[in-house]
Amino acid sequence: MKQIRSYIPQYLLRLHEADWHCQCPTCQQDYPFVIIDWQDQRRYSASLSCERVAQDILFNADAFVLHSAEEMSAAAWQPNQLQQKINQGCINLAISDAGDIPVKLYAIGIYINQMMKLSADDVAQITRCGEEFSRLLAQGALAEHFDLLPVISKYKLQAVRALSATRLDTTLDARAGMALSLKLNEFTVLADNYLEQNLTALDQDAQLATFMQQHRQLWQNFILYRCYHHLFPLNSQDAFLALCGDVYLLKILCGLLIQSEIELDEVRISALFAAMERQPVRLTCDADMLLVGLSLLK
Numbered sequence: 001m002k003q004i005r006s007y008i009p010q011y012l013l014r015l016h017e018a019d020w021h022c023q024c025p026t027c028q029q030d031y032p033f034v035i036i037d038w039q040d041q042r043r044y045s046a047s048l049s050c051e052r053v054a055q056d057i058l059f060n061a062d063a064f065v066l067h068s069a070e071e072m073s074a075a076a077w078q079p080n081q082l083q084q085k086i087n088q089g090c091i092n093l094a095i096s097d098a099g100d101i102p103v104k105l106y107a108i109g110i111y112i113n114q115m116m117k118l119s120a121d122d123v124a125q126i127t128r129c130g131e132e133f134s135r136l137l138a139q140g141a142l143a144e145h146f147d148l149l150p151v152i153s154k155y156k157l158q159a160v161r162a163l164s165a166t167r168l169d170t171t172l173d174a175r176a177g178m179a180l181s182l183k184l185n186e187f188t189v190l191a192d193n194y195l196e197q198n199l200t201a202l203d204q205d206a207q208l209a210t211f212m213q214q215h216r217q218l219w220q221n222f223i224l225y226r227c228y229h230h231l232f233p234l235n236s237q238d239a240f241l242a243l244c245g246d247v248y249l250l251k252i253l254c255g256l257l258i259q260s261e262i263e264l265d266e267v268r269i270s271a272l273f274a275a276m277e278r279q280p281v282r283l284t285c286d287a288d289m290l291l292v293g294l295s296l297l298k
């Protein structure tokens with residue numbers, strides 16, 4: 001047994017205050033609370049696949065305020081130093097005041113790519129790299145680079161085709177659920193050029209753009225959840241592609257509801273995020289995962 005530091009996020013404290021009666025599809029199977037334990041740290045968490053948990057994580061600015069304590073642990077597993085540093089570096093970029101969500105994700109993707117070239121012993125270089133990226137993001141330099149990225153539709157089409165082929169198990173109310181499945185079914189029969197026109201229209205939809213701006217905190221918390229709960233990216237660039245894919249497809253789902261004139265309230269948004277967490281849409285790719293991930297951000 002060893003003395004370690006443990007962390008409890010604010011969202012969990014709030015959830016524990018109430019008796020647990022959630023009847024969402026996740027809670028009907030299992031209790032959503034988990035402990036992520038390694039040799040020198042313990043993180044208390046709950047799965048975003050539960051709708052009640054999703055709502056608390058996504059809609060509270062203080063969800064990831066962490067409360068710390070000393071505890072004893074006998075955990076055997078240990079992420080290496082580099083994995084822990086990259087995880088912390090991603091958290092630092094996610095919580096930066098600068099940059100819209102796509103720019104933060106761009107920063108995270110390029111940062112991970114640079115860091116994975118380093119060895120865990122290269123402590124000075126690891127620290128310098130994290131500071132450098134935070135500074136470039138704060139100065140707006142990464143936003144300028146991001147603006148220069150070309151728009152590539154190919155991978156957006158593939159991602160939406162994968163989404164259409166997945167029967168998302170949401171608990172949306174009948175009207176919203178019906179509207180969404182009609183749109184997604186329509187997508188499955190559209191030829192590529194028509195589907196591309198639809199996706200471009202969504203990318204340019206002013207109401208969706210406003211929604212994304214107004215819910216910046218929600219998307220930031222979604223990235224923080226990935227870092228805190230899943231120790232993103234741990235050891236692979238597929239994790240970055242999966243995160244970009246989820247953000248892109250959740251944005252599309254929100255856009256489709258907006259187009260159907262269905263109000264995006266907290267309950268509906270939480271149901272969408274929880275469903276995607278329960279049933280992730282797996283993206284395959286025939287090219288560099290970083291580039292494919294980045295192409296989903298523009």
Ligand SMILES: [Zn+2]
Binds near residue numbers: 023032049053
């Ligand atoms: Zn639940």
